[in-house]
Amino acid sequence: MTGEQKRAAERALEQRIGHRFKQGDLLTRALTHGSATARGGASDTSYQRLEFLGDRVLGLAVATMLHHAFPQAEEGELARRLNQLVRRETCADVARELKLGDAIVFGGSEAQAGGRKKTAILADVCEAVIAAVYLDGGLKAAQDLIERHWRPRMTNYKGPLRDAKTMLQEWAQGLGKPAPLYRETERSGPDHAPIFVVRVDIDGYDPAFGRGGSKRIAEQKAAEAALTREGLWTETKET
Template sequence: MRREPRDNKLDRLEERLGYSFKDRALLDRALTHSSALKQQTNSEYESYQRMEFLGDRVLGLVISMMLYEAFPKADEGELARRLNQLVRRETCAEVARDLTFGEAIRMGDGEAQTGGRRKNAILGDVCESVIAALYLDGGLEVADRFIRHNWKKRMANASGPLRDAKTTLQEWAQGRGLPAPVYREVSRTGPDHAPTFRIKVEIDGVDPAEASGSSKRVAEHEVASLVLKREGVWSEGDDHV
């Protein structure tokens, strides 16, 4: 019996994952974007959204364990900052690109035509969903092995001061005798599954600034970083989480 092309893509993906699924429907679901379901009637499939929720928690647990083992002298604050850097959507998207998850994602024609297979938001979510699929099919040991293999070098190569932009901006404002920064949502654009938030930060006596991001948290950190660089607190090369 001839396999469908989509099955061939799953075959190749399993090779890159280094794991053969007992229940391949889990992997299929982890790769199904909500836009694909809108083109089908009486669809037997579900999108990856619930699995993304689970995968995010599994990823956080394993990365926390890795950091706890690798940095025995780090305090809670440093560990939290390193964790935030490693589990953020952009890092997950990098892993998804390295493993070419994009070619295997099931999505609607409209989403595909607008570059959905290359979007950080979708790739990051799919990466977390695949982690959930590995966890559900093979247990924590399988998910742990996948995460360690793909995040170990990223953890070791993390550079920069690993400072939290929002915290640093608040400390800078307080040090000048100013009230804490106030963040306001200016706009939200894009579809529900891949929104873009624009956030404005205001500090008495300081020019306001605006920045955008794939979530409110990302946008808040972007705009805080912008102010820190503009005010000369950070240089252009400074990393932040």
């Protein structure tokens, strides 16, 4: 790619992002994978530090949007909407809309291994770009970017607005059943990264199981499994 072609590509990317960078090195760093750095992943020359900051900027902007858009919503509903909007898959979808994958700089064989299409990498780069816009143009510039791409997702969200355990308990009570009973059935992995398996029993129904990095997550997954079996939980799950 010639210098002129590179500059044209950068201008096209800035147009898709909706921000003209004064500090071009910020965008370059936001698009640089750790495999392309001289020290193989140094956070000061790749997107890692920017991704950390962008995650917080995104959370603040989305929480503010939700606060104004749903003035009657309780904290639990707002939290559930927030979790769906800032989750990895949502960020990766926005990255695909912006065609960020085409602009990521890789080193070694990561690009040949499909790095440009990996959900985790796309999500991280998306958050890094948000941070780059924030540092270059301020909070308003970052909020504008987030508004354009997250507001339609906020208004079109059709998933359940309560957590799975609450929904399962209300469903069981509606059938005149006792509250679901959760029991840990298995624990594996090292102490710093345990994996729990939880079983949930509802009177008159087969048990359902969930797995997660904490008992709370495993219980939620078990409740989701029970609700899914009854056709009551159709939300796309996070992997």
